[in-house]
């Protein structure tokens with residue numbers, strides 16, 4: 001009986017079958033940034049008029065965010081990569097527990113709800129496999145702006161005392177340059193009375209994209225993208241004059257450049273804003289890849305791949321979201337690579353899956369020591385989180401044999417049509433549906 005139940009379990013779990021030793025060529029198209037689009041959608045809550053976005057990626061996380069915003073009374077229309085969000089009449093300030101739990105970015109809506117309505121009740125976002133992911137900085141910032149915040153039964157309740165229900169600008173210094181905390185405080189501060197400064201702010205391009213859209217909506221913000229952001233509160237925001245374009249996804253672009261490197265394929269990736277990936281581009285050069293960079297995109301020509309060391313840091317350092325994909329590349333590099341994960345406490349789970357494919361990796365604390373091998377061998381593997389899943393796809397493209405990758409629900413959260421994009425440049429992979 002056990003055999004039958006095992007078989008039925010496998011069939012229920014869709015997999016990507018990837019034929020290895022692929023040679024890719026052509027142009028890989030990059031979609032809009034997941035981690036920008038999600039927060040831009042929560043920023044629409046601040047505006048009493050419809051806001052239009054374009055270059056919105058087609059991801060399950062985006063669909064999840066649409067569902068959450070609709071429970072708050074936002075009317076959402078999608079047409080391809082365009083999305084119109086009409087938050088003119090909000091009907092609730094409490095996104096539902098189950099939905100927020102599965103989509104961390106929706107917690108950031110506590111900032112825009114508080115700024116617009118003067119109160120918000122948002123469930124704590126679940127920690128996930130890669131770490132505890134606290135929201136201490138987010139709450140500390142809202143309290144500095146004058147909100148009364150309590151946390152009970154897993155729900156964060158925030159309200160602005162007084163009749164005007166308007167937050168007051170404050171000087172805030174973050175303990176750590178948290179991306180979500182910076183974005184949450186930024187959204188709460190744009191309608192506050194007076195001036196807010198955020199020191200030790202996250203400098204990620206997605207923070208800058210949020211600030212740029214808020215400015216297009218009439219906010220008064222300077223310094224975003226640097227460590228000190230200054231916000232002068234305004235009375236109301238207005239719609240953007242034309243559809244606001246989401247920046248290209250730098251993590252998807254980096255994933256594709258690494259796929260080219262591990263398969264020793266010359267490939268073009270576009271669109272890419274090179275400044276959003278400078279630390280990654282440097283490491284690709286250091287390990288033996290030639291990069292031709294123009295305003296639209298990047299053409300990569302891999303050489304003999306040498307081992308290099310990486311340490312993940314807040315932007316502009318090497319992004320933690322590309323640590324797993326880059327480790328996959330280092331498994332077949334010449335020499336020994338030391339990979340240190342400094343952002344999350346538990347983001348080395350892909351090591352065990354890469355070892356299953358013949359990678360030679362030793363883990364000491366939050367550091368992995370990777371001895372390059374000549375070639376990986378195909379195996380059934382599972383992606384434990386979004387970026388680990390991408391790493392397994394990358395490893396499968398280069399391995400000898402056919403690799404089956406499970407855990408596609410993670411992959412579909414952050415990569416828009418990855419198999420059709422890779423197939424279009426010569427990869428041999430297909431999804432076996434449930």
Ligand code: EPZ
Pocket residue numbers: 035036038104105131132133134135136137138176177178179180181202204206320321343344345386387414
């Ligand atoms: C954003 O998460 C991204 N997600 C993450 O991408 C990304 O890995 C992360 O930034 C870092 O770049 C979205 O934008 C939706 P953080 P966020 O708050 O905002 C610690 C992906 O794969 N911290 O900057 O949650 C925290 O524990 C995802 O696309 C505190 O200690 O990240 C973590 O170790 C994964 N206290 C580090 O900072 C706090 O109060 C980074 O967290 C808040 C955070």
